[in-house]
Amino acid sequence: MKKIGLFIMSAGLLLLAACSSTKLTSSWKTNDATLQRDKKIVVMALAPQRENQLRALMEDNLAAELKKEGFNAVSALREYGPDAFGDKTDEKTALRKLRNNNASQVLTVVLLNKARERDFVPGPMYGGYPYYYGGFWPYYSRWYGNMYQPGYYQSNTKYSWQSNLYDLDQRKLIYSAQTQSVDPPTAVRQAYLYAKQIVKDMTKQQLIAKN
Template sequence: MKKMGLFAISAGLLLLAACSSTKLTSSWKTSDAQLQPDKKIMVMALVPKQEKQLQALMEDNLVTELKKEGLNAASALRTYGPNAFGDNISEKAAIRKLRNSDASQVLTVVLLDKKREKEFVPAGPAYGPFPYYYGGFWPYYSRWYGAMYRPGYYQSNTKYNWESNLYDLDQHKLIYSAQTQSVDPPTAVRQAYLYAKQIVKDMTKQQLIARN
């Protein structure tokens, strides 16, 4: 019985994990790019008005994760306020403002798209490490019987598509870009946390962040 309970808990956790996720869909960097502790990175998030809470969360979490790697990072929202880089500012003025804060690089975070999708999940069995194997004939048989003959169903997911670009102001060029997708994040706080973790993990994998 104890073994069955442990398997049931494990299956439940796997199901929850499947319902919400943040994953990297693509990334790229220039071959010679590598972040340096003495170069300040200004993190700038851009989101629609209805998602404004995500702006500070995205910037703060990325700053935190970059600092854990020994890098000098700052939030544009906390440095300049909410309207410092609006429609009326020119490229020259924007770069001058960044330079005045000693920023050498800019990491932009843009919410490309948010949409709610409905998809049909077909009927039929799905293989998995279920606890029914340990409970005798009937739990096993009845579980698979139900799986064989249950009807399909529709489920709705909310998907957030993000893009992060890292620009080097000294070289005047893009040196890193990454795209991610978050599906049904439980909270904005959790989404921002997982996003920052994913981006910094990929930066390390791409050797943009050097490991000592």
């Protein structure tokens, strides 16, 4: 009984890991894109008002991950407050606020979409080839069990994010990445994994030079 309990617990943990994930779906950069350690980077997130906690966590985690790499990164919410770049702020005013605070680059993080989806998960018909040595019946009965085991529906919450890096001196977009998070267990975990994924991709794209 103890072995069965351990097996069920392990299967449950594997299922949870499979259901929740954060992955990069696309990324792009200009040829001359780079992060410079002597310049300030402002991380600025946008999300619906009901996601204010997640918005703050996104900024804090990305700024923290960039600081680990030696960059002067700050959260816009902590540096300027929640309403510093509202819908009544024009471009000239926004740029002046940033430059007066010695910001050279802005990394925006936007929640493009949050959706609840219902997906069909098919049965394990093609989940692997059954053992077939030793006789007809073990082979046939194993396939029979797989063939007629029904599928099921599961509901997932999917978050789609986009990060854009703008160079204020050049006044242009130099990097963009999109990710998708599926059923994150908590806002804290989602922000942590997102920041790790973006900084990892920046390193891969050579925006972050290896020390």
